[in-house]
Amino acid sequence: MKLGDLSYMNPWWEGKEDYHARRWREQRIHWWPKWADELSLEPFSLNFVLGPRQVGKTTGIKLLIQELLKENPPESVLYINVEILPDYRTLSALIREFQELKENEGIKRGYIFLDEASSLEGWWRGVKPLIDAGLLENDVVTVTGSSSLRVKRDIEMFPGRRGKGITLEVMPLSFREYVGVMDLKRPELHREKTLRLFEEYLKTGGFPGSINGLPMDDLLGAYIGELVRFGKSLEIARETMAAVIRSAPSATSFRALAKATSGYSYKVVQDYIEFFRELYVLGIAYLRQGEQVLYKREKKFFFRDPLLARLFSAWSGTQLREEALYEWLVQEHLYRRFGEVYYYRNSYEVDAIVGDLKVEVKAGKAHRKYPKNVNVLEKEDVPFFLLDATPP
Structure with missing residues (x-):
């Protein structure tokens, strides 16, 4: 050549x-x-x-x-x-x-x-x-x-x-970036329009093609191509992804996910999840208690873009739960801002923590009391939380 x-x-x-x-x-x-x-x-x-x-x-x-x-x-x-x-x-x-x-x-x-x-x-x-x-x-x-x-x-x-x-x-647009691209100034003053944009963002994610209404079969195909290129089994990948989506938004372990497959070992499931992390599809929030991060305990797996969540949900034949999608958005938001995100669990669970910032996501009304230092987000609170760029 x-x-x-x-x-x-x-x-x-x-x-x-x-x-x-x-x-x-x-x-x-x-x-x-x-x-x-x-x-x-x-x-x-x-x-x-x-x-x-x-x-x-x-x-x-x-x-x-x-x-x-x-x-x-x-x-x-x-x-x-x-x-x-x-x-x-x-x-x-x-x-x-x-x-x-x-x-x-x-x-x-x-x-x-x-x-x-x-x-x-x-x-x-x-x-x-x-x-x-x-x-x-x-x-x-x-x-x-x-x-x-x-x-x-x-x-x-x-x-x-x-x-x-x-x-x-370079990642897909965050919701804050998406609102900027849509040229909505001062979104906090336009609540209804912001909520409508958020509903659109949940469908398109932050990929340029999907935002412009292009079919996203090619995007899923690109990821399937990566699996094939690196010698991965599509059957194992599909079962692993289905197990991850079904477990959400609860914390889980590689062993528990493996038990949800047709018999693959936890080592195999772990390898495939690491591969999806490598492709920017999944992220992991580890358990943190005090200053200690417990890497071997149950983890919260999150999708790094809502469109990816929808594509892999459909591909794996698994129903996507709304409360999981909202939680994933918050975890990804914090991960991009601070380069890390964890969760906490003791007598109560907090979905996402970074430093002193603690966030619990509820798609519906919160049914229990949380400590005052925990930010509890209901469904319509989430987009406005995602627009906040103020560090904790």
């Missing part, structure tokens, strides 16, 4: 408009990805952009490329969808050929975008030697991936070789 074979991925080389950028512009609802402004664009930088499939990583990269082309020649930008490459040697050869092209054109600074690098085993072997040899010292390299633990493991292969680069996680 030669660099010329990638011209269809780099239409700006031939003065053509990029497909993703055009499609973004034509969407009824679109927004500039703020994370694209955070990337380091000063050589040498090795950036990593992580996040679930179809969250807009590729589109964000293509929009950033459009901005770069306003001040840089077309030949200074290389985009590679790494999924199509047979091995890391091909990746290395393409980058070296790109360096030769720049030199021939008298271009000093280059921008290299490696999309979905986590799909190619050992991709880093095609980049690291070039960094060590100083061949990329005038370049900015940005790597994206949809498998968090896999890419995070690969990041460790570049100790002291990141330059000015940073690592970003």
